[in-house]
Amino acid sequence: MTRNDKLLLHALADRELDAAAALSLEERIAAEPDLAAEYARILALKGAVKRTDKPVPSQQFTARIAALATPEAPPRPRIMNWQALAASLLVTAFLSSTATYYLASGGGNAIEQTIADSHRRSLLAASPTDIASSDRHTVRPWFEAKLGLSPPTIDLAEAGFPLVGGRVEVIGGKPEPVLVYRRRQHLITLAAIPLAPGEANTPAHTKVVEGYNMVQWDQSGFGYWAVSDLDAPELKTFVDDLRSK
Amino acid sequence: MTDARAAERFREIVLPHLADALALAKWLTGSAHDAEDVVQEACIRALKAIDSYQGRGARAWLLSIVRNTCFTWLAKNRPDSANDQAEFEDAEADQPSPEAALIEKAERAAIEAAIQSLPRPFIEVLVLRDINEMSYKEIASMLSIPIGTVMSRLARARALLADDLRRSLR
Numbered sequence: 173m174t175r176n177d178k179l180l181l182h183a184l185a186d187r188e189l190d191a192a193a194a195l196s197l198e199e200r201i202a203a204e205p206d207l208a209a210e211y212a213r214i215l216a217l218k219g220a221v222k223r224t225d226k227p228v229p230s231q232q233f234t235a236r237i238a239a240l241a242t243p244e245a246p247p248r249p250r251i252m253n254w255q256a257l258a259a260s261l262l263v264t265a266f267l268s269s270t271a272t273y274y275l276a277s278g279g280g281n282a283i284e285q286t287i288a289d290s291h292r293r294s295l296l297a298a299s300p301t302d303i304a305s306s307d308r309h310t311v312r313p314w315f316e317a318k319l320g321l322s323p324p325t326i327d328l329a330e331a332g333f334p335l336v337g338g339r340v341e342v343i344g345g346k347p348e349p350v351l352v353y354r355r356r357q358h359l360i361t362l363a364a365i366p367l368a369p370g371e372a373n374t375p376a377h378t379k380v381v382e383g384y385n386m387v388q389w390d391q392s393g394f395g396y397w398a399v400s401d402l403d404a405p406e407l408k409t410f411v412d413d414l415r416s417k
Numbered sequence: 418m419t420d421a422r423a424a425e426r427f428r429e430i431v432l433p434h435l436a437d438a439l440a441l442a443k444w445l446t447g448s449a450h451d452a453e454d455v456v457q458e459a460c461i462r463a464l465k466a467i468d469s470y471q472g473r474g475a476r477a478w479l480l481s482i483v484r485n486t487c488f489t490w491l492a493k494n495r496p497d498s499a500n501d502q503a504e505f506e507d508a509e510a511d512q513p514s515p516e517a518a519l520i521e522k523a524e525r526a527a528i529e530a531a532i533q534s535l536p537r538p539f540i541e542v543l544v545l546r547d548i549n550e551m552s553y554k555e556i557a558s559m560l561s562i563p564i565g566t567v568m569s570r571l572a573r574a575r576a577l578l579a580d581d582l583r584r585s586l587r
Contacts, residue, residue: 179568182575186546188553212517217575220520220528220582221547227439227449234435237460241424 173206181207185214231297283344283365284397288382290341290350291361291399300352300359301337311338315349323349323364323394324417331413333360353410360400360410367395378404387411427464430475437476437549438483444544445487447533451494459486477551477559484541484559515583523582531581539574546571 183189184197201207229237294300303314308325315322318340327335336352336359343363353360367373367390376389385407386399398414400407438459442452459482470478523531532540545551545559553571557564 179572182572183553183568186553186571209516213515213520213579214575216517216520217578218547220523221532221543221578223525224529224532224548225525226548227436227443227452229435229439233453233457234432237435237457238428238432240457240460240464241427 173204173210177207178210181211182214185211185218231293235296284379284381284386284388286341286343287361287363287397287399288384288386290343290363291359291384291401292382293341294352294359294361295401300339300361302339304337306335306337308335311335311351314338315340319347319349321349321366323351323366323396324392325351326414326417328353328410328413328417331410333410333413355400355402355406355410358400358402360398360402360407362414363397363399364394365397367393371395378408389415391415423464423467426470427460427467430467430470431460431463431479434476434479438479440548441480441483441541441544442487444532444540444548445484445537446490451490455486455490456483458490459483462486474555474558476549477555480545480549481559515579515586519586520579520582523586527582527585531578531585534581535574535577539570539577542567542570543574543578 180189180193180197181201184194189197201211303311305311305314306327306329308327312322312325315325315338325335325338329335333353333355336354338349338351340347341350341363342348343365348363348365351362351364353362373388373390373395376387378385378387380386381399384399384401385404386397387407388395388397389411390396396414398407398411400410402410435456438456439449439452442455442459443449446452446455459479462485463479463482466482532543535543541560542556545556546553551559553564553567557567560567562570
């Protein structure tokens with residue numbers, strides 16, 4: 173095998189040869205065992221390199237890079253609709269990273285801030301969920317496998333709030349289940365944090381955190397936070413429907 | 418170009434290629450954590466230079482900035498690792514290479530250690546080709562070397578990798 177043969181074998185494995193050159197080399201590989209062994213080795217090596225982990229840019233990292241290009245924060249609208257978001261996803265990516273620090277107002281406590289951020293993640297992420305399913309019988313076992321527990325996964329499609337899926341979010345330093353529902357083009361992020369025995373949150377209440385409407389209540393051993401860019405009456409409808417199930 | 422237009426271009430050009438940028442930086446710096454710092458620094462440079470981007474080969478353009486940033490970073494943070502450019506061309510390995518079947522059994526950690534132990538000029542062609550899946554032509558233009566050099570470097574990189582794996586598999 174000449175040095176040239178070797179280079180051509182690499183080029184064939186890398187699909188860099190044109191059809192004519194590939195054909196004649198493939199005929200030689202079929203006839204010459206040492207070429208065949210070298211070719212198999214190259215393919216195995218390529219496969220080995222591909223098996224290594226390729227980094228996936230985290231949400232935060234991508235937002236941080238997107239933010240580099242935007243020196244000043246435009247004021248964030250209090251209510252964003254989905255189309256506007258789709259049109260300016262990257263502006264929003266900026267907001268999520270920077271505005272969080274500058275505009276963190278609206279009187280939420282740390283948990284509420286985190287959940288409002290979590291809702292923003294629903295809006296920003298390519299997929300708002302880790303498990304995308306409108307089938308509650310898919311989402312529930314997924315949570316149980318991930319966290320060892322699952323909040324009730326109630327589908328409200330008939331009421332106009334189809335389940336989009338679920339994901340795990342770190343809230344107050346612990347991984348907690350988060351469900352995502354849809355209302356027309358709007359999303360509702362529903363965090364469900366299990367209550368310790370005897371633990372209770374403040375009585376059910378509604379407030380605005382980071383420009384999003386938020387409803388909090390306790391039910392069946394979970395503290396719930398529903399947050400959305402929906403207006404307050406519609407979000408209340410969602411909560412009422414959910415609580416009545 | 419207005420700031421807003423430059424910002425928009427930056428996002429169109431840069432954001433889709435962050436994974437490839439991180440992969441290159443990770444292998445060149447040897448650390449996924451440092452890779453984020455280096456890529457962020459590279460993106461700041463890319464933003465400043467956005468006017469010079471010619472409108473073709475966004476990925477190669479960004480990756481060449483990432484690569485330069487890596488080398489600056491390495492010179493500053495790993496000054497003792499700069500001898501990589503020396504004497505890496507073309508001596509043939511004298512040991513027979515392991516068989517394909519053996520390579521296929523190699524553990525991921527062994528593969529990663531073997532790649533990391535290569536001289537940097539080999540790491541970069543290997544990563545650009547087999548992880549980022551760039552063509553010989555793209556790699557040649559990004560590294561400003563002839564295609565023939567890309568080919569011989571890649572062949573040599575894989576031969577060294579096979580050699581390394583043979584040692585770790587024994």
